[in-house]
Amino acid sequence: MTAVLDLRAVALAAAARGWPVFPLRPGGKTPAIKRWPQLASTDDDRIHRWWNTNPRYNIAIATGPAGLHVIDLDASHMRPPATDFSEALARLTAVLASPIPATLTIATPAGWHLYYRAPEQPQLRCTIARIGHGIDSRGHGGYIVAPGSATPHGDYTIIDNRPVADLPDILIDRLTPPPPPAVPAVDWTSSTVARPDSYLAAILTSEADRVAHARLHLRNHSLFRAALVLGRLVAADEINEHHARIILTTAAQAHIGVEGFTAAEADRTISNGFRYSRARPRHLHR
Template structure:
């Protein structure tokens, strides 16, 4: 690799750090961390006394970055959690066998349409495979984890415990490049409602105030709209599984008192029947999913 290419990767790492994004080296031309694993940890330096993984060792220190990227053309890994980011990863079909197979971009647009929301405008990176990374700032006080397919087919998210390849990096499939330099937008509330675990949601909705109650209602109703729409538009062979996921996702709002069970049951039943599922199968699946979710979510205390 040329000196210019090495300098470009160093610049990409420094640019990310200047934005407050924690970076760490990936093996040249790959997506794999270049840091040592626990089995080969020398227990010195950063790992003195305790092995530190890539998320712990990611840094915004320009001096450390210059030392790491000074001689080796490492790709740039961006640790999303420490960076305060949630990145929506819109993938492309793994095979080219069918031109009709929707991509993550197509599915995400459909998700936005079903939820009655505009496609968010935010910093967007084209991935080496031809997909897209949509960058969002994480909600204050929230600690979202990664998700795989929760929002739809070929739609993953990266937050705490995850990382993405920063623009400027290159793999054998191609480069990662910014295609929309818009400012990084806050994660939309309706997406947060679909992604947030119980603990994250309670950070927002626990305070006993009118403002918190209004926001809770917004999250719950938006989640109900999005989940029922997902059931209605589920592909054949995936309808029952989609209905079960929707029931499990909405059950927490019943447990917390944000949605009446009858409202959720009626909405999911109508969506399942509209999608072509037998009414008895819908009732069984909905009951199973709601009971499972309610049993695992504590009833939120009222003020």
């Protein structure tokens, strides 16, 4: 019974530090509630209600609202795999060519979490292997499993309980994505556009801009949605497919090579959008 009560206590303790929490499924790492980005909370009453529902809920911390950026060292995904924390940390500092400050550190079933205080700007999002193999991070848009949580593969345990350090500049630099390239101006009067005018140009520009500036976790959805919009115009002969594909491919270039997103994946998403929209032509009523 003590272990059960500890989960609630740990959630409340994290909230007391200003870290919004929410419940994960018992023994797991997936959210037990919908809309966790909006509902993660530091409110004691809400936390009590959640853990009254199921005292065995694991605990998640919403990293962005908590002002945290957490470096996730996954030993098995390093090349070669790291055998212990000292080796994993040495790999990180070698990749950075710089030491990093010691901070609150959690042992996880797969490796270790290093908690850092995130800068207000830039807002750093989650990354996968941007720094190196087996070195991920959790920031805005993500969450981490809090210490005290347990899974069939192991527990989350504090191994260094020192204060949370500021994220060092070297990591801020490595975790900041490059600005997306500007979407090149397109000649909307090109012969490839069946009925060129400002209304059509506005639609194409809006969809291209939405894709180019999509957030990391929404980029594929944004590209697919834009392909549906342009695909319906293709089906209505408002624009030819070749030109529509050029517009979307150009906009998607902002994401190629970022967190494993490939040109082939972008092309596949565009093709799927065009295919689904063929039966739903959109004629522009001017």
